[in-house]
Amino acid sequence: MNTLKVSVVTPDGPVYEGEAELVSVKAKSGELGILPGHIPLVAPLTINAVRFKNGADTLLLAVSGGFVEVRPKQVTILAESAELPSDIDVERARAAKERAEQRLNQAKQDNVDFRRAELALKRAINRLDLTGK
Amino acid sequence: MASLRDIKSRITSTKKTKQITKAMQMVSAAKLNRAEMNAKSFVPYMEKIQEVVGSIANGSSGGSHPMLESREVKKTGYVVITSDRGLAGAYNSSVLRHVYRTINERHNSTDEYAIIVAGKVGLSFFKKRGMPVVESIVGLSDQPAFADIKDIASRTVGMFEDGAFDELYLYYNHYVSAIQQDLTERKLLPLTDIETGGGKSLASYEYEPSEEEILEILLPQYAESLIYGALLDAKAAEHASRMTAMRSATDNADDLIGDLTLSYNRARQASITQELTEIVSGAAALE
Numbered sequence: 001m002n003t004l005k006v007s008v009v010t011p012d013g014p015v016y017e018g019e020a021e022l023v024s025v026k027a028k029s030g031e032l033g034i035l036p037g038h039i040p041l042v043a044p045l046t047i048n049a050v051r052f053k054n055g056a057d058t059l060l061l062a063v064s065g066g067f068v069e070v071r072p073k074q075v076t077i078l079a080e081s082a083e084l085p086s087d088i089d090v091e092r093a094r095a096a097k098e099r100a101e102q103r104l105n106q107a108k109q110d111n112v113d114f115r116r117a118e119l120a121l122k123r124a125i126n127r128l129d130l131t132g133k
Numbered sequence: 134m135a136s137l138r139d140i141k142s143r144i145t146s147t148k149k150t151k152q153i154t155k156a157m158q159m160v161s162a163a164k165l166n167r168a169e170m171n172a173k174s175f176v177p178y179m180e181k182i183q184e185v186v187g188s189i190a191n192g193s194s195g196g197s198h199p200m201l202e203s204r205e206v207k208k209t210g211y212v213v214i215t216s217d218r219g220l221a222g223a224y225n226s227s228v229l230r231h232v233y234r235t236i237n238e239r240h241n242s243t244d245e246y247a248i249i250v251a252g253k254v255g256l257s258f259f260k261k262r263g264m265p266v267v268e269s270i271v272g273l274s275d276q277p278a279f280a281d282i283k284d285i286a287s288r289t290v291g292m293f294e295d296g297a298f299d300e301l302y303l304y305y306n307h308y309v310s311a312i313q314q315d316l317t318e319r320k321l322l323p324l325t326d327i328e329t330g331g332g333k334s335l336a337s338y339e340y341e342p343s344e345e346e347i348l349e350i351l352l353p354q355y356a357e358s359l360i361y362g363a364l365l366d367a368k369a370a371e372h373a374s375r376m377t378a379m380r381s382a383t384d385n386a387d388d389l390i391g392d393l394t395l396s397y398n399r400a401r402q403a404s405i406t407q408e409l410t411e412i413v414s415g416a417a418a419l420e
Contacts, residue, residue: 029342044346
Protein backbone atom coordinates (compact mmCIF):
# COMPACT_ATOMS: atom_id res chain seq x y z
CA MET A 1 0.00 0.00 0.00
CA ASN A 2 1.18 3.47 -0.83
CA THR A 3 1.99 5.75 2.01
CA LEU A 4 2.37 9.46 2.49
CA LYS A 5 5.23 11.07 4.29
CA VAL A 6 3.77 13.22 7.01
CA SER A 7 5.41 15.83 9.15
CA VAL A 8 4.01 18.19 11.74
CA VAL A 9 6.06 21.28 12.44
CA THR A 10 5.54 24.08 14.93
CA PRO A 11 7.67 27.13 15.74
CA ASP A 12 9.01 25.21 18.74
CA GLY A 13 10.30 22.43 16.54
CA PRO A 14 9.07 19.36 14.66
CA VAL A 15 6.45 17.41 16.61
CA TYR A 16 5.97 14.34 14.48
CA GLU A 17 7.54 12.75 11.42
CA GLY A 18 6.33 9.50 9.94
CA GLU A 19 4.31 7.66 7.33
CA ALA A 20 0.59 7.30 6.93
CA GLU A 21 -1.81 5.72 4.47
CA LEU A 22 -4.53 8.24 5.11
CA VAL A 23 -4.45 11.67 6.60
CA SER A 24 -7.65 13.17 7.80
CA VAL A 25 -7.90 16.81 8.81
CA LYS A 26 -10.65 19.29 9.55
CA ALA A 27 -10.14 22.28 7.30
CA LYS A 28 -12.11 25.52 7.51
CA SER A 29 -14.23 24.36 4.60
CA GLY A 30 -14.89 20.89 6.00
CA GLU A 31 -13.28 17.56 6.63
CA LEU A 32 -10.53 16.51 4.23
CA GLY A 33 -9.29 13.00 3.69
CA ILE A 34 -5.95 12.83 1.93
CA LEU A 35 -4.63 9.72 0.21
CA PRO A 36 -1.32 9.31 -1.61
CA GLY A 37 -1.26 10.99 -5.00
CA HIS A 38 -3.38 13.95 -3.97
CA ILE A 39 -2.96 17.11 -6.02
CA PRO A 40 -0.95 19.89 -4.34
CA LEU A 41 -3.21 21.74 -1.97
CA VAL A 42 -3.07 24.31 0.78
CA ALA A 43 -5.88 24.65 3.29
CA PRO A 44 -6.24 26.34 6.67
CA LEU A 45 -7.20 24.08 9.55
CA THR A 46 -9.62 24.53 12.40
CA ILE A 47 -8.68 23.84 16.01
CA ASN A 48 -9.22 20.13 15.95
CA ALA A 49 -7.70 16.70 15.88
CA VAL A 50 -5.65 15.45 12.95
CA ARG A 51 -5.70 11.74 12.20
CA PHE A 52 -2.94 9.70 10.61
CA LYS A 53 -4.13 6.25 9.63
CA ASN A 54 -1.68 3.45 9.13
CA GLY A 55 -3.28 0.04 8.69
CA ALA A 56 -5.25 -0.58 11.84
CA ASP A 57 -3.41 2.08 13.82
CA THR A 58 -4.66 5.59 14.06
CA LEU A 59 -2.54 8.35 15.46
CA LEU A 60 -4.21 11.47 16.73
CA LEU A 61 -2.73 14.91 17.20
CA ALA A 62 -4.23 18.02 18.72
CA VAL A 63 -3.54 20.91 16.36
CA SER A 64 -4.39 24.57 16.69
CA GLY A 65 -3.87 27.55 14.45
CA GLY A 66 -2.37 26.06 11.37
CA PHE A 67 -2.74 24.89 7.84
CA VAL A 68 -1.99 21.82 5.82
CA GLU A 69 0.22 21.66 2.76
CA VAL A 70 -0.37 18.64 0.56
CA ARG A 71 1.86 17.25 -2.17
CA PRO A 72 1.42 13.98 -4.02
CA LYS A 73 3.72 12.12 -1.65
CA GLN A 74 3.94 14.38 1.30
CA VAL A 75 1.72 16.12 3.79
CA THR A 76 3.04 18.88 5.99
CA ILE A 77 1.06 20.42 8.79
CA LEU A 78 2.26 23.82 9.94
CA ALA A 79 0.65 24.79 13.21
CA GLU A 80 1.18 27.22 16.04
CA SER A 81 0.90 24.31 18.41
CA ALA A 82 0.54 20.57 17.98
CA GLU A 83 0.61 17.84 20.59
CA LEU A 84 0.58 14.09 20.71
CA PRO A 85 -1.99 12.71 23.14
CA SER A 86 0.80 11.58 25.44
CA ASP A 87 2.19 15.12 25.61
CA ILE A 88 -1.06 16.78 26.57
CA ASP A 89 -1.23 18.14 30.07
CA VAL A 90 -4.76 17.16 31.06
CA GLU A 91 -4.77 19.20 34.26
CA ARG A 92 -3.70 22.30 32.44
CA ALA A 93 -6.23 21.82 29.68
CA ARG A 94 -8.99 21.33 32.22
CA ALA A 95 -7.96 24.49 34.08
CA ALA A 96 -7.83 26.39 30.80
CA LYS A 97 -11.30 25.16 29.93
CA GLU A 98 -12.76 26.36 33.21
CA ARG A 99 -11.02 29.70 32.91
CA ALA A 100 -12.30 30.17 29.39
CA GLU A 101 -15.85 29.25 30.37
CA GLN A 102 -15.80 31.73 33.20
CA ARG A 103 -14.54 34.44 30.93
CA LEU A 104 -17.20 33.65 28.36
CA ASN A 105 -19.89 34.07 31.01
CA GLN A 106 -18.52 37.39 32.19
CA ALA A 107 -17.26 39.19 29.14
CA LYS A 108 -20.17 38.99 26.75
CA GLN A 109 -19.84 42.64 25.80
CA ASP A 110 -16.15 42.89 25.14
CA ASN A 111 -15.55 41.52 21.69
CA VAL A 112 -11.83 40.83 21.76
CA ASP A 113 -11.86 39.08 25.10
CA PHE A 114 -14.84 37.06 24.05
CA ARG A 115 -13.16 35.84 20.88
CA ARG A 116 -9.99 34.96 22.72
CA ALA A 117 -11.83 33.05 25.39
CA GLU A 118 -13.76 31.22 22.73
CA LEU A 119 -10.55 30.14 21.01
CA ALA A 120 -8.99 29.13 24.32
CA LEU A 121 -12.07 27.05 25.10
CA LYS A 122 -11.89 25.35 21.70
CA ARG A 123 -8.23 24.49 22.23
CA ALA A 124 -8.89 23.11 25.69
CA ILE A 125 -11.85 21.02 24.56
CA ASN A 126 -9.82 19.71 21.61
CA ARG A 127 -7.03 18.60 23.93
CA LEU A 128 -9.39 17.01 26.42
CA ASP A 129 -11.28 15.20 23.65
CA LEU A 130 -8.09 13.64 22.42
CA THR A 131 -6.97 12.33 25.76
CA GLY A 132 -10.46 11.10 26.56
CA LYS A 133 -10.54 8.69 23.61
CA MET B 134 52.01 53.75 48.52
CA ALA B 135 48.87 51.93 49.62
CA SER B 136 49.15 50.04 52.85
CA LEU B 137 49.44 46.27 52.95
CA ARG B 138 45.93 45.91 54.27
CA ASP B 139 44.44 48.07 51.53
CA ILE B 140 46.08 46.01 48.83
CA LYS B 141 45.04 42.79 50.50
CA SER B 142 41.39 43.81 50.59
CA ARG B 143 41.48 44.90 46.97
CA ILE B 144 42.85 41.53 45.97
CA THR B 145 40.09 39.72 47.86
CA SER B 146 37.34 41.83 46.36
CA THR B 147 38.71 41.45 42.84
CA LYS B 148 38.87 37.69 43.37
CA LYS B 149 35.21 37.65 44.40
CA THR B 150 34.22 39.68 41.34
CA LYS B 151 36.15 37.26 39.19
CA GLN B 152 34.26 34.32 40.66
CA ILE B 153 30.98 35.97 39.75
CA THR B 154 31.96 36.88 36.21
CA LYS B 155 33.37 33.43 35.66
CA ALA B 156 30.16 31.80 36.85
CA MET B 157 28.12 34.10 34.62
CA GLN B 158 30.31 33.24 31.69
CA MET B 159 29.71 29.54 32.16
CA VAL B 160 25.98 29.98 32.66
CA SER B 161 25.79 32.04 29.48
CA ALA B 162 27.73 29.40 27.58
CA ALA B 163 25.20 26.76 28.61
CA LYS B 164 22.29 29.04 27.76
CA LEU B 165 23.85 29.84 24.42
CA ASN B 166 23.87 26.14 23.58
CA ARG B 167 20.20 25.84 24.38
CA ALA B 168 19.35 29.02 22.49
CA GLU B 169 21.22 27.75 19.45
CA MET B 170 19.25 24.52 19.56
CA ASN B 171 15.98 26.42 19.83
CA ALA B 172 16.89 28.56 16.86
CA LYS B 173 17.75 25.42 14.94
CA SER B 174 14.49 23.63 15.68
CA PHE B 175 12.62 26.67 14.42
CA VAL B 176 14.28 26.50 11.00
CA PRO B 177 12.09 23.73 9.46
CA TYR B 178 8.93 25.64 10.31
CA MET B 179 10.30 28.87 8.90
CA GLU B 180 11.50 27.23 5.69
CA LYS B 181 8.20 25.54 5.10
CA ILE B 182 6.05 28.57 5.74
CA GLN B 183 8.34 30.69 3.58
CA GLU B 184 8.02 28.20 0.77
CA VAL B 185 4.23 28.20 0.88
CA VAL B 186 3.96 31.98 1.27
CA GLY B 187 6.46 32.46 -1.52
CA SER B 188 4.64 30.19 -3.91
CA ILE B 189 1.32 31.86 -3.23
CA ALA B 190 2.62 35.41 -3.31
CA ASN B 191 4.58 34.84 -6.50
CA GLY B 192 1.94 32.62 -8.06
CA SER B 193 0.63 33.50 -11.49
CA SER B 194 -2.88 34.09 -10.21
CA GLY B 195 -1.47 36.90 -8.08
CA GLY B 196 -3.54 36.86 -4.96
CA SER B 197 -3.52 40.25 -3.29
CA HIS B 198 -3.66 41.13 0.36
CA PRO B 199 -3.14 44.39 2.26
CA MET B 200 -0.05 42.95 3.90
CA LEU B 201 1.61 42.45 0.54
CA GLU B 202 1.11 45.98 -0.76
CA SER B 203 3.04 49.09 0.11
CA ARG B 204 0.88 52.03 0.99
CA GLU B 205 1.59 55.65 1.73
CA VAL B 206 3.54 55.85 4.98
CA LYS B 207 1.95 58.03 7.61
CA LYS B 208 3.16 56.21 10.65
CA THR B 209 5.99 53.75 11.12
CA GLY B 210 6.26 50.97 13.65
CA TYR B 211 9.56 49.85 15.11
CA VAL B 212 10.00 46.49 16.79
CA VAL B 213 13.12 46.56 18.93
CA ILE B 214 14.45 43.48 20.68
CA THR B 215 16.69 44.03 23.70
CA SER B 216 17.46 42.02 26.81
CA ASP B 217 16.02 42.21 30.31
CA ARG B 218 19.36 42.29 32.05
CA GLY B 219 22.55 44.17 31.38
CA LEU B 220 26.11 42.90 31.65
CA ALA B 221 26.05 41.84 28.04
CA GLY B 222 28.66 44.12 26.58
CA ALA B 223 27.48 46.31 23.74
CA TYR B 224 24.48 44.07 23.07
CA ASN B 225 21.78 46.54 24.04
CA SER B 226 23.54 49.80 23.44
CA SER B 227 24.36 49.03 19.81
CA VAL B 228 20.73 48.29 18.94
CA LEU B 229 19.32 51.19 20.94
CA ARG B 230 21.81 53.71 19.63
CA HIS B 231 21.07 52.71 16.06
CA VAL B 232 17.31 52.81 16.48
CA TYR B 233 17.48 56.14 18.29
CA ARG B 234 19.55 57.68 15.55
CA THR B 235 17.38 56.25 12.77
CA ILE B 236 14.20 57.54 14.37
CA ASN B 237 15.66 60.99 14.89
CA GLU B 238 16.73 61.13 11.28
CA ARG B 239 13.45 59.95 9.85
CA HIS B 240 10.88 61.61 12.04
CA ASN B 241 10.23 65.08 13.32
CA SER B 242 7.45 64.41 15.77
CA THR B 243 6.43 61.55 18.02
CA ASP B 244 3.15 61.18 16.09
CA GLU B 245 4.95 59.69 13.14
CA TYR B 246 6.12 56.50 14.78
CA ALA B 247 5.43 53.96 17.48
CA ILE B 248 7.74 51.54 19.22
CA ILE B 249 7.16 47.94 20.22
CA VAL B 250 9.90 46.80 22.52
CA ALA B 251 11.00 43.53 24.08
CA GLY B 252 13.24 43.66 27.14
CA LYS B 253 13.50 45.92 30.18
CA VAL B 254 16.61 47.73 29.00
CA GLY B 255 14.95 48.93 25.81
CA LEU B 256 11.72 49.79 27.57
CA SER B 257 13.37 52.09 30.10
CA PHE B 258 15.56 53.62 27.39
CA PHE B 259 12.60 54.73 25.30
CA LYS B 260 10.43 55.70 28.26
CA LYS B 261 13.17 57.93 29.63
CA ARG B 262 13.40 59.76 26.33
CA GLY B 263 9.65 60.19 26.09
CA MET B 264 9.27 58.10 22.96
CA PRO B 265 5.93 56.42 22.31
CA VAL B 266 6.04 52.76 23.33
CA VAL B 267 2.76 51.13 22.35
CA GLU B 268 3.50 47.55 23.30
CA SER B 269 6.19 45.95 25.40
CA ILE B 270 7.09 42.58 26.75
CA VAL B 271 9.48 42.03 29.63
CA GLY B 272 10.51 39.03 31.66
CA LEU B 273 10.76 36.63 28.74
CA SER B 274 12.41 33.37 29.66
CA ASP B 275 15.77 32.48 28.20
CA GLN B 276 14.11 29.82 26.11
CA PRO B 277 10.97 31.56 24.92
CA ALA B 278 8.20 29.39 23.50
CA PHE B 279 6.07 30.58 20.63
CA ALA B 280 3.08 30.84 22.97
CA ASP B 281 4.97 33.40 25.10
CA ILE B 282 5.17 35.97 22.37
CA LYS B 283 2.14 34.97 20.30
CA ASP B 284 -0.04 37.63 21.88
CA ILE B 285 2.27 40.55 21.36
CA ALA B 286 3.22 39.39 17.87
CA SER B 287 -0.36 39.07 16.74
CA ARG B 288 -1.26 42.43 18.29
CA THR B 289 1.63 44.00 16.43
CA VAL B 290 0.61 42.46 13.15
CA GLY B 291 -2.99 43.42 13.92
CA MET B 292 -1.98 47.05 14.32
CA PHE B 293 -0.56 47.02 10.83
CA GLU B 294 -3.74 45.49 9.46
CA ASP B 295 -5.87 48.07 11.25
CA GLY B 296 -3.77 50.84 9.75
CA ALA B 297 -2.27 51.97 13.05
CA PHE B 298 0.97 52.05 11.12
CA ASP B 299 1.86 51.60 7.49
CA GLU B 300 5.21 49.91 7.73
CA LEU B 301 6.98 47.90 10.34
CA TYR B 302 10.69 47.57 10.95
CA LEU B 303 12.45 45.02 13.09
CA TYR B 304 15.73 45.68 14.90
CA TYR B 305 17.73 43.02 16.70
CA ASN B 306 21.16 41.50 17.05
CA HIS B 307 21.69 38.64 14.66
CA TYR B 308 23.71 35.76 16.04
CA VAL B 309 26.63 34.95 13.73
CA SER B 310 28.98 33.14 16.09
CA ALA B 311 29.95 33.13 19.75
CA ILE B 312 32.13 36.17 19.20
CA GLN B 313 30.21 37.99 16.51
CA GLN B 314 26.70 39.44 16.59
CA ASP B 315 25.50 41.74 13.86
CA LEU B 316 22.98 44.48 14.23
CA THR B 317 20.17 43.70 11.83
CA GLU B 318 17.49 45.94 10.42
CA ARG B 319 14.66 44.25 8.64
CA LYS B 320 11.54 45.53 7.01
CA LEU B 321 8.85 43.23 8.31
CA LEU B 322 5.71 44.65 6.79
CA PRO B 323 4.50 45.07 4.12
CA LEU B 324 5.93 41.82 2.87
CA THR B 325 7.53 43.08 -0.29
CA ASP B 326 10.53 40.80 -0.44
CA ILE B 327 9.52 37.24 0.23
CA GLU B 328 12.26 34.75 -0.34
CA THR B 329 11.09 31.63 -2.05
CA GLY B 330 13.10 29.02 -0.21
CA GLY B 331 16.30 28.81 -2.23
CA GLY B 332 14.85 28.69 -5.75
CA LYS B 333 13.34 25.23 -5.44
CA SER B 334 10.79 24.40 -8.09
CA LEU B 335 7.52 25.39 -6.56
CA ALA B 336 4.43 23.30 -6.80
CA SER B 337 1.35 25.13 -7.94
CA TYR B 338 -1.22 24.54 -5.28
CA GLU B 339 -4.94 24.23 -5.20
CA TYR B 340 -6.36 26.52 -2.60
CA GLU B 341 -9.14 25.42 -0.35
CA PRO B 342 -11.37 27.40 -0.03
CA SER B 343 -9.74 30.31 -1.90
CA GLU B 344 -6.44 32.05 -2.31
CA GLU B 345 -7.58 35.20 -0.54
CA GLU B 346 -8.75 33.31 2.50
CA ILE B 347 -5.51 31.38 2.74
CA LEU B 348 -3.51 34.59 2.58
CA GLU B 349 -5.75 36.01 5.28
CA ILE B 350 -4.57 33.28 7.65
CA LEU B 351 -1.15 32.57 6.31
CA LEU B 352 0.35 36.06 6.15
CA PRO B 353 -0.28 37.09 9.76
CA GLN B 354 1.07 33.71 10.84
CA TYR B 355 4.11 34.26 8.66
CA ALA B 356 4.75 37.74 10.05
CA GLU B 357 4.35 36.47 13.61
CA SER B 358 6.79 33.68 12.99
CA LEU B 359 9.28 36.19 11.58
CA ILE B 360 9.09 38.08 14.86
CA TYR B 361 9.51 34.87 16.82
CA GLY B 362 12.48 33.86 14.67
CA ALA B 363 14.11 37.22 15.29
CA LEU B 364 13.56 36.80 19.01
CA LEU B 365 15.22 33.38 19.06
CA ASP B 366 18.10 34.78 17.07
CA ALA B 367 18.40 37.74 19.42
CA LYS B 368 18.36 35.46 22.47
CA ALA B 369 21.26 33.46 21.09
CA ALA B 370 23.10 36.70 20.37
CA GLU B 371 22.38 37.95 23.89
CA HIS B 372 23.89 34.89 25.52
CA ALA B 373 26.87 34.96 23.19
CA SER B 374 27.43 38.62 23.87
CA ARG B 375 27.15 38.14 27.62
CA MET B 376 29.52 35.20 27.48
CA THR B 377 32.14 37.25 25.63
CA ALA B 378 31.71 40.23 27.94
CA MET B 379 32.07 38.04 31.00
CA ARG B 380 35.09 36.29 29.60
CA SER B 381 36.92 39.56 29.08
CA ALA B 382 35.83 40.70 32.55
CA THR B 383 37.35 37.52 34.00
CA ASP B 384 40.55 38.09 32.04
CA ASN B 385 40.76 41.67 33.26
CA ALA B 386 40.25 40.54 36.84
CA ASP B 387 43.10 38.07 36.37
CA ASP B 388 45.41 40.84 35.16
CA LEU B 389 44.40 43.09 38.00
CA ILE B 390 44.97 40.39 40.59
CA GLY B 391 48.44 39.77 39.10
CA ASP B 392 49.37 43.46 39.34
CA LEU B 393 48.00 43.79 42.84
CA THR B 394 49.82 40.68 44.07
CA LEU B 395 53.05 42.09 42.69
CA SER B 396 52.66 45.40 44.49
CA TYR B 397 51.53 43.57 47.64
CA ASN B 398 54.74 41.54 47.65
CA ARG B 399 56.81 44.63 46.98
CA ALA B 400 55.19 46.44 49.89
CA ARG B 401 55.70 43.43 52.15
CA GLN B 402 59.35 43.20 51.18
CA ALA B 403 59.83 46.93 51.77
CA SER B 404 58.33 46.73 55.24
CA ILE B 405 60.54 43.77 56.17
CA THR B 406 63.63 45.57 54.94
CA GLN B 407 62.64 48.62 56.91
CA GLU B 408 62.14 46.61 60.10
CA LEU B 409 65.53 44.95 59.68
CA THR B 410 67.25 48.29 59.18
CA GLU B 411 65.57 49.59 62.30
CA ILE B 412 66.70 46.59 64.38
CA VAL B 413 70.27 46.75 63.06
CA SER B 414 70.57 50.49 63.59
CA GLY B 415 69.02 50.14 67.07
CA ALA B 416 71.65 47.49 67.98
CA ALA B 417 74.43 49.69 66.56
CA ALA B 418 73.31 52.64 68.71
CA LEU B 419 73.59 50.52 71.90
CA GLU B 420 77.22 49.54 71.28
